[in-house]
Amino acid sequence: xxxxxxxxxxxxxxxxxxxxxxxxxxxxxxxxxxxxxxxxxxxxxxxxxxxxxxxxxxxxxxxxxxxxxxxxxxxxxxxxxxxxxxxxxxxxxxxxxxxxxxxxxxxxxxxxxxxxxxxxxxxxxxxxxxxxxxxxxxxxxxxxxxxxxxxxxxxxxxxxxxxxxxxxxxxxxxxxxxxxxxxxxxxxxxxxxxxxxxxxxxxxxxxxxxxxxxxxxxxxxxxxxxxxxxxxxxxxxxxxxxxxxxxxxxxxxxxxxxxxxxxxxxxxxxxxxxxxxxxxxxxxxxxxxxxxxxxxxxxxxxxxxxxxxxxxxxxxxxxxxxxxxxxxxxxxxxxxxxxxxxxxxxxxxxxxxxxxxxxx
Ligand code: KG4
Ligand code: ZN
Numbered sequence: 103x104x105x106x107x108x109x110x111x112x113x114x115x116x117x118x119x120x121x122x123x124x125x126x127x128x129x130x131x132x133x134x135x136x137x138x139x140x141x142x143x144x145x146x147x148x149x150x151x152x153x154x155x156x157x158x159x160x161x162x163x164x165x166x167x168x169x170x171x172x173x174x175x176x177x178x179x180x181x182x183x184x185x186x187x188x189x190x191x192x193x194x195x196x197x198x199x200x201x202x203x204x205x206x207x208x209x210x211x212x213x214x215x216x217x218x219x220x221x222x223x224x225x226x227x228x229x230x231x232x233x234x235x236x237x238x239x240x241x242x243x244x245x246x247x248x249x250x251x252x253x254x255x256x257x258x259x260x261x262x263x264x265x266x267x268x269x270x271x272x273x274x275x276x277x278x279x280x281x282x283x284x285x286x287x288x289x290x291x292x293x294x295x296x297x298x299x300x301x302x303x304x305x306x307x308x309x310x311x312x313x314x315x316x317x318x319x320x321x322x323x324x325x326x327x328x329x330x331x332x333x334x335x336x337x338x339x340x341x342x343x344x345x346x347x348x349x350x351x352x353x354x355x356x357x358x359x360x361x362x363x364x365x366x367x368x369x370x371x372x373x374x375x376x377x378x379x380x381x382x383x384x385x386x387x388x389x390x391x392x393x394x395x396x397x398x399x400x401x402x403x404x405x406x407x408x409x410x411x412x413x414x415x416x417x418x419x420x421x422x423x424x425x426x427x428x429x430x431x432x433x434x435x436x437x438x439x440x441x442x443x444x445x446x447x448x449x450x451x452x453x454x455x456x457x458x459x460x461x462x
Pocket of ligand 1: 117244245246247248271272273275276287288289290293381382383384385386387412413414
């Protein structure tokens with residue numbers, strides 16, 4: 103099917119990154135012309151987590167700047183943009199609102215169509231942007247805010263096979279790091295510490311492994327690490343470097359084992375030829391290796407986008423917007439920012455409301 107070339111401006115502000123990107127959908131597939139991400143780590147560092155009000159204010163201040171920079175880096179004047187795609191949820195509502203207002207201003211001012219994009223759809227469609235993966239495929243989204251298995255059959259056709267019933271795995275990595283005195287974000291720190299550790303020394307649970315289906319849970323695992331740490335504190339008044347390494351290794355091995363088994367089940371249920379991952383936790387070496395092995399054992403191709411496109415960015419929003427645009431989707435000034443917005447309307451709502459926003 104022949105398509106006209108489309109140039110889309112994307113805007114993302116649902117958590118703690120203010121991002122803007124310009125993407126071109128041409129005859130040879132999508133091409134990222136620019137992708138600007140203005141992080142907020144420094145603003146939240148003192149609070150040990152993302153503070154929604156601070157995030158919202160920073161997004162409101164920086165969104166225009168990110169857009170201007172993205173257009174400049176792409177060498178694309180606004181006059182050459184065909185549509186504005188913006189994350190309209192799910193996420194921290196103040197930030198989503200800031201992005202939606204910015205997008206509405208640009209769309210109204212430049213007379214451009216507006217497309218509201220689901221942040222999770224942005225992640226879930228990324229394997230098409232980076233690897234041209236065809237529908238259908240199985241997506242495992244594992245980040246600080248999300249954890250779910252989705253079969254992706256089209257830009258608006260998602261079936262949720264399962265997900266976390268409490269914390270997201272990245273959140274658990276971050277909490278484990280915090281309770282062992284390691285810096286944030288905790289994932290890479292725990293992974294590093296785990297290299298010198300003995301994963302079998304502390305007996306940690308494998309949550310929900312014995313329950314059918316693809317749901318996951320990480321909050322009990324984090325509590326088990328806390329208990330083991332407290333036991334060491336009571337016994338010897340502190341934890342040694344080796345204790346810390348062993349706890350990190352044990353925790354990571356438990357996450358690996360649970361994710362691998364649930365992924366095996368999801369892949370079998372989906373019957374999809376491709377397993378794709380997205381989210382910051384997909385950067386974890388042992389987790390990535392375990393997922394790759396699961397895919398290989400079931401004859402599926404394993405696809406992991408480069409890290410910069412696995413984590414929050416606006417190129418994925420522009421790309422999802424382009425796919426929706428081609429389906430004829432257009433929004434207008436009535437577009438609303440949504441704190442919750444499940445991708446699969448048919449599945450029951452996820453429990454919980456994490457620090458990084460609704461679990462969707
Ligand atoms: O996708 P992401 O950048 O952002 C949001 O969740 O919004 O994911 C960040 C999460 C953090 O919780 C971080 O600790 C985790 O991904 N993470 C990792 C690793 N690198 C980042 N978790 C485990 N191992 C890693 N190497
Ligand atoms: Zn995200």
